Every structure is written in C-alpha cells, then in structure tokens.
Amino acid sequence: MRARKRRGGVWVTLLPLYLFTLVFVAGPLVYMLVLSFQTRAEVWGVVNEFTLSNYANIFQPVYLNTFLESFKLALTSTVLICAIGYPFGYFMAKLSPVWKGRVMLLLMIPFWTSSLIRLYGWIIIFRANGTLDKLLMGVGLTEAPLKLLYTYPAVVVGMVYALLQFMILAVYSSAEKLDWSLVEAARDLGATPIRAFLTVTLPLTLPGLLSGVILTFIPSMGLFFIADILGGNKVVLVGSLIQDQLMKAHNWPFAAALSVVLMALTSLMISLYKRVTHTTELEGLL
Amino acid sequence: MGETILELQGIAKHFGETDVLNGVSIAIGKGEFITLLGPSGCGKTTTLRIIAGLETPDEGRVLLNGKDVTDAEPNQRDVNTVFQNYALFPHMTVAANIGYSLRLKKKPKEEIKKAVEDALALVQLTGYDKRMPAELSGGQRQRVAIARAVVNRPSVLLLDEPLGALDLQLRRQMQLELKALQKRLGITFVYITHDQEEALNMSDRIAVMRDGRFEQVGTPAEVYDSPRTSYVARFVGTANVLSGTVRAVKDDVLSAECAGGCAGALCRGYAFAPGTPVTLAVRSEHVEFTRDPDACGIPAVIQEKTFAGGMLRIALTLADGASLIASRHGIDLDVQTGEAVRVTWRPENAMPVDVEETA
Amino acid sequence: MKNRTVLPNLFLGLIVVILYLPIALVILYSFNESKISSVWAGFSLKWYETLFRDKAMFEALWNSVVLALSASCGAAVVGTLGAYGFTKVRLRSKNAVEYISMLPIMIPEIILGMVFMAFFSLLGLPFGMTTLILAHTTFCIPYVYMLVKARLVGMDPSLAEAARDLGAGEARVFFDITLPLLAPAILSGMLLSFAMSLDDVIISIFVTGVNVNTLPIKVYTQIKTGVTPEINALCTLMLGATLLLVALSNVLGKVGKPRPERRHIKNKPVIECGKKEENR
Numbered sequence: 001m002r003a004r005k006r007r008g009g010v011w012v013t014l015l016p017l018y019l020f021t022l023v024f025v026a027g028p029l030v031y032m033l034v035l036s037f038q039t040r041a042e043v044w045g046v047v048n049e050f051t052l053s054n055y056a057n058i059f060q061p062v063y064l065n066t067f068l069e070s071f072k073l074a075l076t077s078t079v080l081i082c083a084i085g086y087p088f089g090y091f092m093a094k095l096s097p098v099w100k101g102r103v104m105l106l107l108m109i110p111f112w113t114s115s116l117i118r119l120y121g122w123i124i125i126f127r128a129n130g131t132l133d134k135l136l137m138g139v140g141l142t143e144a145p146l147k148l149l150y151t152y153p154a155v156v157v158g159m160v161y162a163l164l165q166f167m168i169l170a171v172y173s174s175a176e177k178l179d180w181s182l183v184e185a186a187r188d189l190g191a192t193p194i195r196a197f198l199t200v201t202l203p204l205t206l207p208g209l210l211s212g213v214i215l216t217f218i219p220s221m222g223l224f225f226i227a228d229i230l231g232g233n234k235v236v237l238v239g240s241l242i243q244d245q246l247m248k249a250h251n252w253p254f255a256a257a258l259s260v261v262l263m264a265l266t267s268l269m270i271s272l273y274k275r276v277t278h279t280t281e282l283e284g285l286l
Numbered sequence: 287m288g289e290t291i292l293e294l295q296g297i298a299k300h301f302g303e304t305d306v307l308n309g310v311s312i313a314i315g316k317g318e319f320i321t322l323l324g325p326s327g328c329g330k331t332t333t334l335r336i337i338a339g340l341e342t343p344d345e346g347r348v349l350l351n352g353k354d355v356t357d358a359e360p361n362q363r364d365v366n367t368v369f370q371n372y373a374l375f376p377h378m379t380v381a382a383n384i385g386y387s388l389r390l391k392k393k394p395k396e397e398i399k400k401a402v403e404d405a406l407a408l409v410q411l412t413g414y415d416k417r418m419p420a421e422l423s424g425g426q427r428q429r430v431a432i433a434r435a436v437v438n439r440p441s442v443l444l445l446d447e448p449l450g451a452l453d454l455q456l457r458r459q460m461q462l463e464l465k466a467l468q469k470r471l472g473i474t475f476v477y478i479t480h481d482q483e484e485a486l487n488m489s490d491r492i493a494v495m496r497d498g499r500f501e502q503v504g505t506p507a508e509v510y511d512s513p514r515t516s517y518v519a520r521f522v523g524t525a526n527v528l529s530g531t532v533r534a535v536k537d538d539v540l541s542a543e544c545a546g547g548c549a550g551a552l553c554r555g556y557a558f559a560p561g562t563p564v565t566l567a568v569r570s571e572h573v574e575f576t577r578d579p580d581a582c583g584i585p586a587v588i589q590e591k592t593f594a595g596g597m598l599r600i601a602l603t604l605a606d607g608a609s610l611i612a613s614r615h616g617i618d619l620d621v622q623t624g625e626a627v628r629v630t631w632r633p634e635n636a637m638p639v640d641v642e643e644t645a
Numbered sequence: 646m647k648n649r650t651v652l653p654n655l656f657l658g659l660i661v662v663i664l665y666l667p668i669a670l671v672i673l674y675s676f677n678e679s680k681i682s683s684v685w686a687g688f689s690l691k692w693y694e695t696l697f698r699d700k701a702m703f704e705a706l707w708n709s710v711v712l713a714l715s716a717s718c719g720a721a722v723v724g725t726l727g728a729y730g731f732t733k734v735r736l737r738s739k740n741a742v743e744y745i746s747m748l749p750i751m752i753p754e755i756i757l758g759m760v761f762m763a764f765f766s767l768l769g770l771p772f773g774m775t776t777l778i779l780a781h782t783t784f785c786i787p788y789v790y791m792l793v794k795a796r797l798v799g800m801d802p803s804l805a806e807a808a809r810d811l812g813a814g815e816a817r818v819f820f821d822i823t824l825p826l827l828a829p830a831i832l833s834g835m836l837l838s839f840a841m842s843l844d845d846v847i848i849s850i851f852v853t854g855v856n857v858n859t860l861p862i863k864v865y866t867q868i869k870t871g872v873t874p875e876i877n878a879l880c881t882l883m884l885g886a887t888l889l890l891v892a893l894s895n896v897l898g899k900v901g902k903p904r905p906e907r908r909h910i911k912n913k914p915v916i917e918c919g920k921k922e923e924n925r
Contacts, residue, residue: 117879120876252763
C-alpha cells in the first residue's frame with residue numbers, strides 16, 4: 001500500500017480555531033467546574049479548598065425558589081412563544097415566495113435593531129398612563145391605569161417579544177422543507193385537515209418546534225436584563241442571581257455552581273432534542 | 287498507433303473494504319481516442335481521476351511520456367480534464383475561465399488573450415468571452431469546459447461523461463464535433479461513458495470495464511463483432527447469450543446443442559472438444575426464423591412484438607425457459623404472437639464467449 | 646380557496662404589527678417635545694441635539710463599533726480557516742473541537758459571561774477592550790463557521806479539482822476559487838457577528854473594564870436609571886442605519902452577478918433570506 005502523501009501546511013488553517021476553542025471555550029468552562037468546587041475566601045477571591053457546599057447552597061429555600069420561579073417564567077414564556085411562533089412559522093411557509101421574502105425581511109429588521117431599545121419601547125407601552133393604559137381607557141375597558149410596568153406579565157411579554165423570532169425561524173425552516181404533497185396525500189387518503197395536520201405536518205415539523213423550544217427556553221433563564229428593565233426588582237431569574245453573586249456578593253464559587261447546574265440543564269435539553277429528532281444540529285439556528 | 291504516451295501499470299485502488307480498481311493496465315498511443323466504457327461503479331471515473339492526479343493509486347504506476355507521474359500533483363501533469371458537470375468557475379467570465387491555466391503560468395496578457403480567442407473559435411463560441419457561466423446554455427458550458435481544458439494543449443485530455451447532461455440531439459452533434467476536434471488537435475483523448483453507442487461512434491479503441499478490471503480492450507469493430515465475454519456481448523450492442531453443449535467441430539465452425547435445438551457458431555481459434563459446455567452470443571438482428579423442421583435451429587414461441595425506433599423487436603421464449611430477442615427492420619413480419627417457430631442464425635454471426643483461455 | 650388564507654394572513658399581519666409597535670413608539674417619541682414619554686407635547690428635534698452633544702454616548706458607540714468590527718473580522722478569519730481546514734484534513738479531534746466551538750451559541754449568555762469573567766481574571770488579563778474583543782470573537786466564531794461550513798458542503802468539489810487540474814497549487818486554489826465562492830457566506834457570517842456583537846449586553850457587562858462602555862451597556866444603565874428621550878433619538882438613528890444597510894444589500898444583490906449555486910445552500914443565512922426570493 002502506498003501511503004497517501006500529506007498535504008503539508010493545511011493543518012495551519014485549523015490552528016486559530018483550535019486555539020480559540022481550547023483556550024477560550026473549553027478553558028473557561030473547565031475553570032467554571034473547578035471553581036464551583038472551591039471555597040470562597042473570607043474577604044475577596046477564592047481559596048483552593050475542595051467543598052461541595054456551593055452545590056448544597058443551591059438547596060437553600062431562597063435560591064431553590066429562584067430556580068423554580070425562573071423555571072416557571074421560562075416555561076410560561078416558551079408556551080406562549082410556541083402558541084404564537086408555531087402558527088406564524090407554519091403560515092409563513094405557506095406564503096408565496098415573494099411574500100415569504102417580505103415577511104422574512106420584516107422579521108429581520110427588528111433583529112438588527114438593539115434589543116434593549118426595543119424593550120424600552122415596551123416601557124413606553126406599559127408605564128402608568130402609557131400607551132396601553134391610554135388605549136384601554138380610551139376604549140373604556142379600564143377605568144384607571146393598570147400599572148403593568150414592573151410586573152410579572154410585563155416580564156413575560158418582554159421575554160416573548162425578545163425570543164419569538166427564534167421560534168418562528170426554527171419552525172419556518174422546518175415547515176419550508178416540508179413536502180406539502182405529503183399532506184395532500186394524507187387528505188387524499190381520507191384524513192380530515194386536522195388529522196392530516198396532527199399525523200403528518202406536526203411530526204414532520206417537530207424538529208423545528210423542539211429546536212425553537214430549546215432556543216427560547218434556555219436563554220429565557222438567563223436574560224436578566226429583561227427581568228431588570230421590565231420587572232424592576234420583583235422578578236429574580238437564575239441569571240440575575242448569578243450576576244448578583246458575581247458582581248455584588250463576590251461569591252464566585254457559588255456563581256460557578258449555579259452556572260454548572262444551568263449548563264447541565266441546557267446539555268440535558270440538547271441531548272434530549274438530539275435523541276428525539278436524531279439530528280446533530282438545531283433546526284433554524286442560523 | 288504509434289508511440290505510447292500514457293501507460294497504466296497494474297493500477298489498484300481500494301476505498302475501505304471495496305476494491306474499486308483491481309490491477310488495471312493499458313498503454314495508450316499518441317493521438318488516440320480511447321473510451322473507457324462501463325456501467326456506473328465499474329471504476330472508470332476512478333481510473334480517470336488517477337490519470338489526472340486527483341486520486342493516488344494504492345498499487346501500480348502511471349507513466350506519462352515515459353515519466354513516472356504516479357505521485358505528481360495534478361498541477362504538475364501535462365493532462366487536463368473536462369469534468370462531468372463542467373466545473374466552470376461561476377465567479378469568472380468565460381474568458382477568465384479559459385485563460386485561468388495560462389494566468390497561472392504567468393503568460394503575458396496579450397498571449398493569453400490570443401489563446402483564449404483561439405480556443406473560443408475552436409469550440410465555435412467566438413464573442414462569448416465576457417459572459418458568465420450562469421448565462422450559458424448547457425451545450426455552451428460544455429464547449430467552454432472543453433476550450434478551457436485544451437487551451438494548454440495537454441498531452442492527454444480526459445473527458446468524464448462530458449455529454450451526459452445534454453439532450454439526445456445535442457449529444458449526437460457534440461459527438462461529431464468532439465471527434466473532429468480531436469482529429470484537428472491531435473491530442474490523446476481518454477473518454478468515459480456508459481453509453482455504448484457513443485463509445486462505438488467516437489473511439490479508436492474501447493476498453494470495456496467491469497468491477498475494476500478491463501474486460502476487453504479493442505477497436506469498436508472488435509468489441510462489437512467479437513465480444514470475448516458474455517458481459518461485453520450484453521453491454522455492447524445487447525446481444526443474446528445462450529448456453530449449450532458442443533456437439534461437433536468442423537472447419538472452425540462448431541455446432542452445439544442449445545435449449546433442445548441446434549445452433550452453430552465460429553470457433554474463433556479456440557479448440558472445443560465435443561461435450562464441453564459453451565456460451566454463445568448472437569445479436570438480435572442476426573436471429574432468423576425458419577419453418578423447416580429439419581434445419582439446424584432452436585424451437586421457440588413468440589411472446590411479443592413491439593415496434594420502436596424503426597425496428598421490430600420480437601421477444602421469444604425457448605424450450606428451456608430462456609428468452610431471446612430478434613429484431614428486424616420494417617414494420618411487420620409474417621409471424622404471429624403465440625406462434626411456434628424455429629430460430630436460427632448463420633454460424634459466422636454467432637460466437638463463443640467466456641471461453642477459458644487455458645482451453 | 647382564497648378566503649382560507651384570510652385568517653392566517655390576518656394573524657401574520659397582527660404579529661408583525663405588534664413586533665413593530667414598540668419600535669414605532671420609540672421613533673414617535675424621539676420627536677416629542679416633552680421629557681415624559683406618555684405625553685405628546687409637539688414635534689421637536691431637541692433630543693437629537695442632546696444626543697449629538699453627548700460625548701459619552703458617542704464614545705460608547707465608537708467602542709461598540711470598534712469591538713463589533715474586530716470581533717466579526719477575527720471570527721471571519723478563524724471561522725473560515727477552521728471550516729476550510731476541516732474539509733482538507735481528517736483529524737480524530739474534529740467532532741469534539743467542532744462541538745466545543747459551537748457551545749458559545751448553545752449555552753446561555755449568562756454562563757458565557759460568568760466563565761469569561763472568572764477565566765480572564767484567572768489569567769490576569771486587564772479588563773477592557775482586549776477582554777471584550779476576545780470574548781466577542783469567541784462567541785462570533787460559530788456564526789461564521791456554520792455559514793461557511795454549510796457553503797463548503799454545498800460547493801461542488803470538482804471546481805477545486807478543475808483548478809488543480811489546470812495547474813493551481815493548493816494555496817492558489819484557496820485564493821482563486823474557494824475564497825471567492827465562500828465570500829457571500831463569510832460576509833453574511835460577519836454581518837451576523839457584527840449585529841450580535843453590537844447588541845450584546847450580558848457578556849459585555851461581565852468582561853468590560855471600569856472605564857470602557859459599549860453602547861448597549863450605556864443604554865442599559867440609562868434605561869435603569871431613568872430615561873432621557875435621547876435614547877429614543879439614538880434608536881431612531883440606528884434603525885435608519887439598519888434600513889439603509891438592508892436597502893443597500895438589496896440593491897447590491899440585484900446589481901451583483903447571478904450566483905446559481907446559491908440554491909444548494911441549506912437555506913437561510915439571516916440577512917440573505919430577505920432578499921433572496923426577491924432577486925428571482
């Protein structure tokens with residue numbers, strides 16, 4: 001057998017990727033794991049002393065509650081996002097090519113504007129005597145301002161608003177690939193429209209839907225600035241907790257332990273997704 | 287065929303467990319038009335890629351102009367390729383595509399311009415130099431791909447099913463043009479196709495490939511008229527293949543017992559002892575019908591008559607269940623479906639195939 | 646058949662309207678005379694004046710642009726070379742490295758911010774522009790990498806082979822054939838990276854230095870500490886710039902040469918999607 005000659009030099013092109021991946025992705029993540037088992041120093045910094053107390057800490061009622069609250073908020077947002085995003089992506093895939101392009105453009109323009117400023121728009125809407133109050137009182141639905149700003153619903157709206165397009169794109173990318181003649185075949189074979197949808201369309205667009213769930217559920221546990229801006233101090237997310245532990249309490253090991261748990265949750269969801277859909281890449285990630 | 291320009295010596299290539307090529311050897315002469323003919327998966331494209339330097343063989347050597355180029359990079363070989371899908375660079379104009387190899391050689395601008403114009407004239411596309419590949423029709427792209435490959439005047443031009451994507455009419459026309467081009471340039475063509483008609487029309491020699499080997503190498507007439515194996519007989523010109531037993535041999539003509547009847551064939555220099563099994567190949571147009579019960583022939587029943595492409599095609603079943611095809615020019619014949627007939631042929635139109643060389 | 650699409654279309658329209666409602670309000674109130682955004686006190690450009698006098702705001706904008714440019718260019722180089730390299734060299738570590746390099750867009754930003762902060766302080770790097778660029782480049786690499794990889798997968802391998810056959814060496818093939826054909830993918834990856842970097846709050850908060858403000862951080866603190874309508878004006882200008890960019894890329898797309906391979910790509914680079922259909 002003749003040894004295949006090596007194309008010398010090509011491996012150099014991989015060097016930067018390996019460097020960044022190992023040093024700036026793997027390195028920090030490994031350090032996070034190490035940090036989560038270390039002990040917090042008395043005043044500042046970290047002592048190299050193995051402990052499990054950071055993980056035990058999470059089970060304190062106040063922190064456990066934050067996790068549960070955060071989970072609840074993420075779940076609420078994700079359900080709402082599914083309810084709006086799935087039909088949107090589905091109907092969008094049925095549009096004519098020209099309109100598909102137009103709607104896609106309309107979806108993309110907000111994406112290119114600062115998410116903070118878009119959230120600020122909701123402040124204008126929600127604040128006392130703001131747009132929404134004026135509208136509702138003008139129509140006569142409500143008597144007094146609702147004072148929606150800095151409430152739980154405001155945070156949910158903000159989350160849905162910030163993450164909706166990820167779901168839409170994921171579902172759309174899945175529905176776009178769908179061979180509609182399969183649905184027609186199901187109808188031809190005697191299925192009602194609803195049955196055809198449940199037995200053909202839904203299973204075939206499931207990867208998109210699930211990918212959308214991951215792409216919205218995971219970030220919504222960490223987007224602390226939305227809870228901050230629209231929720232005041234009333235809604236505390238795991239993300240806010242991590243930030244506080246880092247910036248205010250300077251308890252890095254505990255922040256690391258919280259991150260490890262969040263990361264584990266993330267990995268679990270992604271591996272579940274891969275198990276269910278038998279794919280390696282998230283649908284509509286880009 | 288003059289001096290040898292390209293020689294393959296015992297080329298073998300394995301991809302994992304599968305042997306794609308099993309010791310392929312051939313010497314190709316200067317100015318020759320040779321076709322590698324075979325179905326997909328027979329190793330013809332791999333052979334071509336090894337000549338081009340896009341693959342390295344696991345065993346064997348490639349000699350170009352007497353030099354061993356087995357391990358040379360594609361850019362170090364005096365060989366160019368017309369790719370199956372043309373592989374025109376979509377971001378370059380026609381002129382830039384054709385002049386690419388000359389620019390790599392740092393030829394002066396004027397010279398490149400002249401060479402590109404000449405190449406375009408050669409393929410009758412003068413004036414198309416500023417077009418982008420996407421703005422050309424399939425046939426035009428084909429011509430540009432040829433122009434790009436010959437602008438360097440390589441020693442050998444490799445063509446990988448270049449006409450595969452064209453419709454039938456254009457394909458016929460391009461066959462003629464390619465052949466004329468090859469005559470004019472005097473470049474050796476190594477041509478790949480799975481279309482036996484194309485191979486027969488254009489080639490000086492045909493190498494029929496099967497499972498990574500050359501099954502038979504010869505002129506179109508040799509391959510068509512004297513297939514050495516049943517595979518070649520079936521693949522080139524779709525012949526009938528029957529098996530039987532040799533009964534007698536006389537004056538280089540053998541007579542055999544086939545499917546309960548009698549059949550004759552040429553011996554073609556082989557020695558046959560009576561009683562040995564033999565496989566015979568006979569083309570459908572040579573199958574004749576006789577009603578004479580005493581003549582040498584095989585009883586058969588007519589199954590079906592179809593008329594296609596100016597030919598009447600008659601499907602028959604023999605007594606042992608084998609099927610046989612006969613064909614005729616013209617629309618009708620005085621035989622009816624379901625009728626029992628005797629089929630026969632002249633011994634010089636049938637030949638034994640798959641004969642062990644040791645015999 | 647016709648009226649069956651009325652309801653879905655109404656739904657699509659309604660959602661799009663809601664999507665644009667906050668933006669429209671921000672634009673509207675940027676021209677408001679009053680400081681209080683719930684009262685309309687007449688048309689005025691005074692917030693634009695305030696904005697243009699705000700040195701700190703422009704400094705933050707400048708920082709953000711420099712950061713986004715550096716990160717997207719860095720990511721373009723690393724991501725493109727990496728995706729290309731993996732098609733050429735067979736390495737056993739490929740899958741692992743590919744998976745790890747994709748993590749930054751899979752895991753929550755908060756985790757990324759936290760680990761960068763901890764890791765950079767472990768390394769003793771001074772927090773500031775350097776750490777910002779390193780962090781942003783790292784999370785931008787996956788965007789470029791994925792788009793370039795998709796493009797490479799869809800690319801006809803015989804093009805590179807043809808170039809080699811015509812006499813080009815490995816490096817020439819890369820610069821003459823591969824790179825020009827990858828250009829649209831690299832460009833969309835860079836634009837996406839640019840947008841992501843320009844919009845990032847969470848990671849930046851963790852890795853920025855005391856005296857380096859990026860625009861999102863500046864806006865974030867302003868929103869938290871009571872807003873001046875100056876922000877509205879800024880948003881309006883940024884939206885205008887975005888629309889200009891989209892329009893420009895649309896025009897360029899129409900003028901540009903036809904690229905027939907585009908159909909083979911596994912649809913949807915974000916900024917291409919909008920114009921792709923209209924070109925046809």
